[in-house]
Amino acid sequence: MNLTLYANRLSQPCRAVEILLRELDVPYTWHEVDFANGQAREPWFAERINALKTIPALLETADDDPAMNADFRLGESHAIQRYICRQADNQEKARCWYPGEQDSRRAAKIDQWLAWHHGNIRCHDTFHDIMNLHLTLPMLKYELQQTRIRPLQERLKSSLALLEHHFKHQDASAITLCGGKHSTLADLSMVCELYQIIAIGYRLPGYPRVARWIDTIASRPHFQNVSSEIIAQGRSIREQSGGYLDLEHTFI
Ligand SMILES: N[C@@H](CCC(=O)N[C@@H](CS)C(=O)NCC(=O)O)C(=O)O
Structure with a gap:
């Protein structure tokens, strides 16, 4: 190719x-x-x-x-x-x-989580709103935190709670969406999305298994290298934001 x-x-x-x-x-x-x-x-x-x-x-x-x-x-x-x-x-x-026809059931489960990713995690991701706010309307950040960012974060919390519940029933030695030690396309797509809020500085103490899952995938060298711009962007938002992001209390 x-x-x-x-x-x-x-x-x-x-x-x-x-x-x-x-x-x-x-x-x-x-x-x-x-x-x-x-x-x-x-x-x-x-x-x-x-x-x-x-x-x-x-x-x-x-x-x-x-x-x-x-x-x-x-x-x-x-x-x-x-x-x-x-x-x-x-x-x-x-x-x-992604095993494709080699293991149709596992592939179907990966497809299921990929579809769920687009309908849930991606819809409620606050990163782009925070970034737009930061770059274009910083004077409205406290007001828009309440009207725009908080509702998205609340909806994201219900998706995080669903994931946390799902992981509770997984083998504790390896947290992956479809079971087994190896991450799949579903883990990769979802963690890329969630890592954006981690890059800003949010932590997920209320969702410890989700936090571990993100950390495992995000610490892979290719993930870190490809994410370097988002890490820098997140740092700059955090450093210039003042207190409105509420990093400590949002995801408890
Ligand atoms: N469902 C699509 C989403 C792609 C998407 O939303 N891409 C954005 C960048 S993150 C884009 O191309 N935006 C172009 C635009 O809005 O003009 C996928 O997974 O590829």
Whole structure:
């Protein structure tokens, strides 16, 4: 495969795809998309890169001009990750992340959690709201903390409680969504999302198993390297925020 990843490391779904490529030693070319300034909404992007107008997008080509000559274009991070697992040379490793037809039931459980991720954790993630607030409307931060951020955090807490309950019934030596020692695409996608609030400085004392699960996956070297921009962004938000983030009491 000759792969080009159109992405941005401030985007959770993009980081999940890039971490997987690195975990599986799949070679790829990186193409940064300035999505914050609307690049993914420009007509050329929809026409040549991803008709869904989102990143990540994966292009596969026989030569080195993916935007003009791609044989295959794919959007949606979950679909991209499954495709990478199906195509990777190292199938032994790839099947640990997503077994596909080799183990249909396990693959179905991974699919279940991936679908739940999009309908729950991703919808209630406060990171982008906090970042937008921090960059564009800092004078309204205390007011918007109450009207905008708190309701999202409350909804996120119910998803965290569901995960904590799920992990209670898992083998305590390895916390993974689908059981077993190896993380899957579901763990990776969800932890990439949740790690954003950890990067700001929130901790999850009320959800100790969830906290351990995040820590286990986030401490992998590829995860840390690909997340370095989000870690820096989180630090800068924390340092300039004053007390409004309420880091100590939000997730008790
Ligand atoms: N469900 C999609 C979500 C992708 C998505 O929301 N990407 C954002 C960046 S995090 C984006 O491309 N935004 C472009 C825009 O809003 O113009 C996936 O998992 O790939």
